[in-house]
Amino acid sequence: MGCSNSTGQVNDIQVKNKDNLVLGYWGLPLRGQPLRYILELANYPYTETKYTLSQATDWFGKDKQELELDFPNLPYLIHGDFSITESSNIANYLIQLTNQQYLQGEGQDKYRVDNIRYVCDELTAKIFSSTLQKEEEKKNQLETQILPKIQQLQKVLGSQTSFFKKLTLADIYAYTALAYFKKTYSKEYQQFASDFDPFLKRFEEIPRIKNYHQSERYKKL
Ligand SMILES: N[C@@H](CCC(=O)N[C@@H](CS)C(=O)NCC(=O)O)C(=O)O
Structure with a gap:
């Protein structure tokens, strides 16, 4: 009830x-x-x-x-x-x-949403741990663990600006991972920019996200 x-x-x-x-x-x-x-x-x-x-x-x-x-x-x-x-x-x-249950998707999509969610959660953690490594190991982690996942995300996203018709957790977790990847590996990001920039932009233009990004709550991060 x-x-x-x-x-x-x-x-x-x-x-x-x-x-x-x-x-x-x-x-x-x-x-x-x-x-x-x-x-x-x-x-x-x-x-x-x-x-x-x-x-x-x-x-x-x-x-x-x-x-x-x-x-x-x-x-x-x-x-x-x-x-x-x-x-x-x-x-x-x-x-x-x-x-906000709509964020979880519907029917079988729920599991596809979670697929992206968990892949991106792990990807974010991998990007962070790579930054703690010395140059050679960092490069190795980038090539063997990070870039392959980024390429897979690129393929699944295709030319869309969100992973499903409506906003879902997939977008939230992918945005978190990709924005972090862009910031950390800006040079390597360039090869993906034409696909991921419109995706990042669309998320950033959601009015409440835009307000948040402009607020002190976000800036103090
Ligand atoms: N499975 C946990 C992992 C949590 C985790 O690894 N937390 C890290 C930051 S992402 C941490 O610093 N934990 C503090 C601690 O170990 O006490 C989760 O998803 O929340």
């Missing part, structure tokens, strides 16, 4: 007016970014705890123990007296909370 919550939406998550939603993650895009986009697309109020690499002890030496999460990790979500980790789990919770 559904219930009305403080934002007037109807779903089966009981939300009390005073429940503040807190997203904890590094002050970086990466695994936290799709979660922010889901919240921004719904215009759902949330606050963030952004940890910095220079003050990583705020997480590792303090909150990781003190927040009493069952499985302490970043990102985490705290919603009133409810808390969870695992980024995909958090994404699913936020979709339900904000009534």
Whole structure:
């Protein structure tokens, strides 16, 4: 049975007016970014705890123990007296909370959406880990792990500006991965620009995404 919550939406998550939603993650895009986009697309109020690499002890030496999460990790979500980790789990919770089930796609497309979602989640993590490597290993990871996935995405996207007819999680996760790839490997990105630039642009032009990208919430990342 559904219930009305403080934002007037109807779903089966009981939300009390005073429940503040807190997203904890590094002050970086990466695994936290799709979660922010889901919240921004719904215009759902949330606050963030952004940890910095220079003050990583705020997480590792303090909150990781003190927040009493069952499985302490970043990102985490705290919603009133409810808390969870695992980024995909958090994404699913936020979709339900904000009534944006359309983002998951319909019928068999749901599984194709998730296919792109999980490939892109891993791709984002691989791009990040490659940046921590020395030059030779970085090049090796780029060629063997990153570029093949980028090429596969290019083939699946084709000449479209979104992966499905409507906006889905596939676009959110692919945008996160491709924008990060463009920033990190701008030279290598050029060969894909004619296909991916229109895709990136379309996502950036969604009014709530545009507002978010211009806001302090995004700029402070
Ligand atoms: N499977 C987890 C992986 C989480 C993860 O690897 N978190 C990294 C950042 S992306 C981290 O720094 N975790 C903090 C920690 O290990 O305490 C998820 O999807 O949330």
